[in-house]
Structures are given as C-alpha cells and as structure tokens.
Amino acid sequence: MAAAAQVLHQQGVERTTIADIAGAAGVPVGNVYYYFKTKDELVQAALAEHSGYLAELTGELDKLPDPLERLKALIGAWVGQRDVAARYGCPTGTLAVELDKRAEGGMDLEAGKVIRLLLDWVERQFRELGLPDPDDLAIALVGAYQGMSLLANALRDPEIMTREGNRLTRWLDTLPNDGTRGSNS
Amino acid sequence: MAAAAQVLHQQGVERTTIADIAGAAGVPVGNVYYYFKTKDELVQAALAEHSGYLAELTGELDKLPDPLERLKALIGAWVGQRDVAARYGCPTGTLAVELDKRAEGGMDLEAGKVIRLLLDWVERQFRELGLPDPDDLAIALVGAYQGMSLLANALRDPEIMTREGNRLTRWLDTLPNDGTRGSNS
DNA sequence: GTCTATATACAGATAGAC
DNA sequence: GTCTATCTGTATATAGAC
Numbered sequence: 001m002a003a004a005a006q007v008l009h010q011q012g013v014e015r016t017t018i019a020d021i022a023g024a025a026g027v028p029v030g031n032v033y034y035y036f037k038t039k040d041e042l043v044q045a046a047l048a049e050h051s052g053y054l055a056e057l058t059g060e061l062d063k064l065p066d067p068l069e070r071l072k073a074l075i076g077a078w079v080g081q082r083d084v085a086a087r088y089g090c091p092t093g094t095l096a097v098e099l100d101k102r103a104e105g106g107m108d109l110e111a112g113k114v115i116r117l118l119l120d121w122v123e124r125q126f127r128e129l130g131l132p133d134p135d136d137l138a139i140a141l142v143g144a145y146q147g148m149s150l151l152a153n154a155l156r157d158p159e160i161m162t163r164e165g166n167r168l169t170r171w172l173d174t175l176p177n178d179g180t181r182g183s184n185s
Numbered sequence: 186m187a188a189a190a191q192v193l194h195q196q197g198v199e200r201t202t203i204a205d206i207a208g209a210a211g212v213p214v215g216n217v218y219y220y221f222k223t224k225d226e227l228v229q230a231a232l233a234e235h236s237g238y239l240a241e242l243t244g245e246l247d248k249l250p251d252p253l254e255r256l257k258a259l260i261g262a263w264v265g266q267r268d269v270a271a272r273y274g275c276p277t278g279t280l281a282v283e284l285d286k287r288a289e290g291g292m293d294l295e296a297g298k299v300i301r302l303l304l305d306w307v308e309r310q311f312r313e314l315g316l317p318d319p320d321d322l323a324i325a326l327v328g329a330y331q332g333m334s335l336l337a338n339a340l341r342d343p344e345i346m347t348r349e350g351n352r353l354t355r356w357l358d359t360l361p362n363d364g365t366r367g368s369n370s
Numbered sequence: 371g372t373c374t375a376t377a378t379a380c381a382g383a384t385a386g387a388c
Numbered sequence: 389g390t391c392t393a394t395c396t397g398t399a400t401a402t403a404g405a406c
C-alpha cells in the first residue's frame with residue numbers, strides 16, 4: 001500500500017503499471033493481484049494511505065491548545081512539503097483530478113471524500129474561533145492550499161509554497177478575534 | 186483542434202483515444218494523423234486553443250479602464266464557468282496536472298507556460314494599481330482560482346465557485362488604494 | 371501464499387487504396 | 389487530402405506450477 005501510494009503519486013494513475021508498483025514493493029506482479037483484484041483497488045489503497053496520513057497529522061495538531069495555532073501549524077506542514085508539491089503536486093489533489101477523468105468504477109468522488117475530511121477539520125477550527133461562515137473560510141484555506149500546490153507543480157517552483165504560506169499565515173492573523181483568546185502584540 | 190481541446194478536457198489526456206477526437210471532429214482516425222503526427226501534438230494543439238481563449242478574454246478585459254474592474258470581471262468570468270469547472274475542472278489546470286505525470290515528450294511544463302500568461306496579466310493589473318508585491322498577489326488570485334476549481338470539481342459543487350468568487354471580490358476591495366482612483370463608497 | 375508464463379484487449383501509429 | 393485496414397507494443401488480468 002505504501003509503495004502504491006508513492007508510485008501512483010509520482011507517476012500518476014494512468015502512467016503507473018501494476019509492474020511498477022510490484023517493482024517498488026519488491027514483489028512480482030502475480031503477488032500484487034493476490035491482494036488486490038484490480039488496479040482500482042490499488043488506487044483505493046493509496047487513497048486510504050493518504051487518508052491515514054491526514055488523520056495522523058490532524059491528530060498531532062489537535063494537541064495544540066489554540067485553534068489558530070493549529071491552523072498555522074497546518075500551513076507550516078504544507079510548506080514543509082514544498083519540494084514534493086513542486087515536483088509531484090498535492091497527493092490527494094492530483095488524485096482527485098485524475099480520478100475525475102477515470103469515469104469507470106465510480107471512483108470519481110473518492111478523492112473528494114478525503115479532501116472533505118480536511119475541509120471539515122479546518123472548518124471545525126474556524127468554528128472554535130467563533131468566526132462567521134467557517135465553511136467558507138475552510139474552502140478558502142484548503143482551496144488556497146490546492147491552488148498553491150498546483151501552481152508550484154506547474155511552474156516547478158517550491159518558493160510559491162513558501163510565499164503563499166506566509167501570506168496565508170498573515171491572513172489568519174487579520175481575521176476578527178472573538179475576544180476569548182488573548183493577543184500577544 | 187477545437188474537438189481535441191474539448192474532448193481532452195472532458196475525458197483527460199490518458200483516457201482520450203485518437204478515435205475519440207476523430208469521432209468528435211467527425212473524421213476518421215487516419216485523417217487526424219495526417220495533420221498531427223502524434224498524440225502529443227494534439228495535446229499541444231489543445232493547449233494552443235486554451236491559450237487563444239485566454240488571450241481573447243484578457244483582450245476583452247483590457248478594454249475596461251480600471252485594473253480593479255478588470256480583475257473583478259475576470260473573477261466574474263471564472264464564476265460564469267462554474268458548471269464546467271465543477272464537472273471537469275479548469276481546462277489548463279487539469280492539463281497541468283496530467284502533463285506533469287506524462288514525463289515523455291518533455292511537455293510537462295507546457296501547461297505551466299499558459300498559466301504563466303495568466304499570472305503575468307494579473308500581475309500587471311496589480312502593478313497598475315500601485316500595490317506592493319504584485320507577483321505575490323497574482324499568485325494568490327490565480328492560486329485561489331485553481332484551488333476553487335479543483336475543490337468544485339472534486340466535490341462536484343459549482344456553488345464553491347460562486348462563494349469563493351464573492352470572497353475574492355470582497356478581498357480585492359480591501360486592498361490598499363494608492364489614491365489615484367476614486368472610491369464610490 | 372509466492373511466483374512465472376501467458377491470454378486478452380486495446381491504443382498509438384502506419385501502409386496504402388482511393 | 390481522405391479514409392480503411394492493419395501492424396505493433398504494452399498493460400491488465402489470469403492460469404497454474406511450486
């Protein structure tokens with residue numbers, strides 16, 4: 001599953017053969033088919049991997065006491081992945097684009113479900129901050145992440161992630177404060 | 186070329202066969218190969234179509250006297266395409282994702298060049314407005330467009346385009362004014 | 371449960387009649 | 389310049405030995 005997630009991210013779903021995944025995992029092709037009946041099941045497995053990574057990350061962030069700090073740490077994690085994003089794009093975002101075209105199998109919305117998990121977590125943070133329209137704010141933040149990942153990838157420029165990350169962090173600081181948290185400045 | 190642009194956008198590069206494009210254009214396959222030696226050349230042609238559409242759009246917007254109004258009209262054009270974006274994504278953005286994986290042929294950066302054209306035009310508007318860091322602002326605006334297109338597509342929800350479009354328009358109004366243009370409020 | 375060999379299908383590309 | 393028929397490569401998936 002880890003091999004599938006990595007190779008599918010780097011080479012894309014359509015350009016990746018089962019032999020590629022088998023090779024990356026160090027097993028022969030027939031072996032892969034023993035555990036995954038179709039290529040689509042391997043894609044599902046890769047999505048589950050990304051979903052697990054997301055749960056792990058948000059689980060860590062939830063340990064931070066302040067929702068605003070959690071969101072800033074999330075942006076920090078995104079920027080920390082800037083080189084991967086510039087080379088291969090956001091794993092879930094590029095999968096969403098690829099699966100949308102891959103009509104057969106009805107998996108076109110599976111990547112959207114993982115993105116939805118991230119959206120819901122982000123929305124929860126904005127809600128805890130007492131901000132109006134937390135769903136719109138979540139769309140704005142996650143959308144900015146997907147957008148900067150796509151641009152960084154299309155232009156092969158990791159600096160885009162850094163610059164947008166800084167702007168987003170400043171943006172978070174400009175949002176109205178409901179007064180229950182203290183300001184350090 | 187128009188048929189190639191449309192079918193490649195809707196079905197994706199890898200899932201589109203030459204027969205699909207030939208069928209959409211109403212000609213047999215052999216005919217397509219008379220004008221385009223390889224599938225990659227058809228992709229190039231599709232990119233040229235999107236680039237032409239972009240030039241047409243910005244050409245129209247340039248007729249507006251105020252750069253701020255040009256940017257707002259650009260956002261309006263994006264939102265006007267919300268149903269297409271929700272179903273198939275941004276034509277250039279999804280192509281960028283697909284071409285990044287399609288290593289062979291060295292076309293991985295071609296879609297990035299078209300996006301660069303848009304970025305440069307947007308940056309020019311911000312510069313005319315006398316705003317600091319116009320390149321960062323352009324990344325933010327075009328990134329937001331790519332992000333909301335991807336989210337709308339992944340979640341199959343055109344309303345995301347409308348809501349983000351409204352937010353971006355309000356954002357433009359909050360940017361510092363250099364004083365050379367009048368405020369109506 | 372692991373691995374090799376192969377069947378099946380289909381897409382990119384070409385040859386050549388018209 | 390248009391179109392049909394076909395070659396060729398390759399990827400998914402399976403059969404079956406071990």
